[in-house]
Amino acid sequence: MTNLNKQKKRYIYLIFYLFISIVVNGCAGLHNAKTVEEIPQEDVVLAMKIKAKLIEAKELNAAAINVEASNGLVKLRGFVETQSQRKLAHSITQKIPNVKKVDNQIKVQ
16 A cells, blocks of 8 residues: 555544544533533634644554543543554653643553
8 A cells, every 4th residue: 555545544544533522522522411512612623633644643543542631631532453553642642732641541452
């Protein structure tokens, strides 16, 4: 697979993730007392930046990793295949500006 094809695939994953995030967050107010409008925009932007970086990492299946951010505290949940992938996701997240702490709840399957 050429680099161009790999890049296109990553962008497709990113667009898919953003679409799903918008749909899920749009429905969040139906089940939670806190509406989407109450979530600080900085938290949403931070979570999206992290997810985009995870998608760029060819060693990870970022679709299986959920990212939540709140005041610089980031929670990673989901599944990966190896311990090294779990550590990579943690490392990538820590390097993002404005991340204060990472709660890595990713499970290795």
